[in-house]
Amino acid sequence: MNFMEIANARQSCRSYDPDRPVEREKIEAIMEAGRLAPSACNGQPYHITVCTGETAKAVAKHTMDPVFKINKFAMDVPVMIVISDKPYVKTAAYGSQTKGINYRSIDMGILASYLTAEAAVQGLGSCILGWIDSDPIREICHLDGPVQLVISLGYPGPKDKPRDKVRKDMADLVTYL
Template identity: 40%
Template structure:
């Protein structure tokens, strides 16, 4: 599959086959894609806590299902928790000068790598930012001082692909001027 086909195929899956686990070889390739993602000043300001234990994954899914959101997360066999780590001094100083927090951008890039790598492996994924951060950190033994930014759920989709809805090109792309 070429890259554009991969991007067109990838969607946020919100239904997973409860009975089918993710093969470790596929998961390792997805994590390698995440590890190799670019970052400002090569800071690599992330740590991935990978939950594959069935019971723990169900508990993580419950922690992701607050206020009626993300109920499907309890069926996902894998949760990749993305923790923000300290950036290197170059990235931090550059961020101060430019008024940007580069680790957030970097983590967005690595999350995209994870989602696209999962699609390339025939798996579904959904990037979650809405979850019980404190509860999830306790489940996974993440220090209270750390920020848990994302829970990326992965598994075999239980539903067919749906039509991708995006704004037309004219609304999001311009050349040479805004």
């Protein structure tokens, strides 16, 4: 797949096959893609925790809101990828403070892009989850830094059909000066 094919194929998957585990080699390929992601000063100020089995279910509970029906699909997700803070390297810390820019969030966004893109290449579904209870997930995963994002990963279920992309018009998105 070339880049545009991957960008078109990747979509947020909200229906998973709960009975089909993800092969270890596929998870490792996705982690290798994440390892190659760029970051400010090459500092990679994050940690990735791959949760399966009961741990994935425990994490899932803290990504859902039954009242507002948010992330209901999470209970069926076989793999939960938890992304948490690690300290900046010195130069990134200095840059972030001096310029007032949260490089860590940017770095994590790029990381999430790489992980979900490779998931699509591997024929897997994924969804970036920002609706999370950071503290309990941090406890479940025994992490030293706060949790910022969770990514669900697994084989898509029958309800996950390819969708047309809904995006801003190019004219709203891009200005050429």
